[in-house]
Amino acid sequence: MRGEASSDFNTLFNTFYVRLARLLYRITGDFGRAEEMASEAFWRLHCKPPSENTNLEGWLYRTGLRLALDQIKKDRRRARYEGLGALFGHTASPEQELERIEERTRVRRALGALKADQVAVILLRAEGLTYAELAAQLHLNPASVGTLLSRAEEAFRKEYVNRYGHSRTQ
Amino acid sequence: MDTPERNESSPDFGQWTEVCSALLAPPADWEPNLNAARARFKARLHQPSRLRRFALVGVTGALLVCLLVPAIPQARVFAQQVGSNNWYRVERLWNWITIVRTPLSFRLEGLPEALRTHPRTESGSPQFVSDVAEAAHRVGFIPRLPRSGIFSSSGPVLSVSGPLSIDTVVSTADLELALRNAGVPDQDVPREWDGARISLQIGATVTAEWSDVREEGSGQIEWSDLTLAQGLPPVVAVPPGFDLTAFTVLNLRTALPGRENALRFAQRATTAPALLFGKGRQNIVAVREVNLHKGPATLIEERREPGFGAHTNWFGYSGGPTVERITLLWSVPDRAYVLRGVMSVPSEMVSLDLAGAVTNAIDLANAIE
Helix, strand or coil: CCHHHHHHHHHHHHHHHHHHHHHHHHHHCCHHHHHHHHHHHHHHHHHCCCCCCCCHHHHHHHHHHHHHHHHHHHHHHHCCCCCHHHCCCCCCCCHHHHHHHHHHHHHHHHHHCCCHHHHHHHHHHHCCCCHHHHHHHHCCCHHHHHHHHHHHHHHHHHHHHHHHCCCCCC | CCCCCCCCCCCCCHHHHHHHHHHHCCCCCCCCCHHHHHHHHHHHHHCCCHHHHHHHHHHHHHHHHHHHHHHCCHHHHHHHHHHHHHHHHHHHHHHHHHHHCCCCCCCCCCCCCCCCEEEEECCCCCEEECCHHHHHHHHCCCCCCECCCCEEEEEEEEEEECCEEEEEECCHHHHHHHHHHCCCCCCCCCHHHCCCEEEEEECCEEEEEEEEEEECCCCCCEEEEEEEEEECCCEEECCCCCCHHHHHHHHHHCCCCCHHHHHHHHCCCCHHHHHHHCCCHHHEEEEEEEEECCEEEEEEEEECCCCCCCCECCCCCECCCEEEEEEEEEEECCEEEEEEEEEEEEEECCCHHHHHHHHHHHHHHHCEC
């Protein structure tokens, strides 16, 4: 990317990096990884931009979310041994905090089983995007955003209940 | 435009989803570091591409092979391979006899929670770093890694964690109860210990992680994950006049038979804090002593997660736990190490396979430069 394109890219980076990193935190639960994946999404955009240069924000959201969801799958294996903290330097948490951590993990895992587009619509909505903005960012028909969101929420709920039954988040 | 257009055929899960999503929201005061991200991005732009690096490594490797292979008689190469495998087998057998096969004198299964720990300062999330130099810059010491060629794997992925401090307040009543439950009724717990605050302070640590590791020598051991953490030796702060060794011995006696055994582990700079303050002790099935080139180390075997611990063999009875993780803890004057491996294929206890994994873990620890 050179010249004007490079300037556009820098503007995009400055505008969306923080927003993307905060969105990806919802999936990763880890500041470092959220930033790392946000950077990776921009890197991919830089190296191999989509053929159509419209709605690059939506492209970044989808790419970043896919990276984060892939990471969740990898983390499932990693969670089996929980790193070294389990034996050395891992602190015992108060019960409530522990429960919150476990609940977050359950929510992330249930989300991780959904389609990337469903996760995107749920999390971007949680980030405060309006239906119109969701439609614009994700290339959706504005009239069907509500239906898609409902279906995504229903799928999320079913996935959660299938895995964990009812919980305090009810 | 923002009309709640819902699918009428299904219940409205919106509120529930909002609650779940709110759980995942980042802290309001967290601001991703845009400047650092820009700097990393620019640095990445100037790095040679991965393809180019692979090509360079490939060409160099091919050149070396072309130069070296004709110079070495095939028989010698073969003999070296056979020798390496045979030496591994000898080591494995030796470790089976001297380490794995010996009666399990220490079983921490069900170690009572005599110590209730509270974090005083949190280390925060690990921060990934690009290389050893950056890790050294962040933590103030140069991390040591196993020499190259000891195993094949991608990585390592390096990360650093900040200092950590954990407190515990001694409850003599809890300790006495734990000792009684462990069948050690003859030990007096000094009254003056009650209410004493003990603090474990761990400095910044560097963690190196490898995935899908295959040991180079024999090629027989595979680790799905291998992690090496290191930092300055942990410091345990106690009130003036408090006998930390005696306290540690009494705590370890709740799980380890014999005062001598407890005393031996209580005197280890890295092992004692890990056993006392660590989490996940319920999965520990054995703690043993092994010797590294740099001195003694503690070997901890952990079973698979509860529910998978026991297995049924061909004869229909439940066998012992299956060991999935092996941890080595040791320290040298300026560094404490924790090496933990998750075996790709869990091993039965007291098996040659487990001896092989232990042999490999010791070799890896000895290869740290």
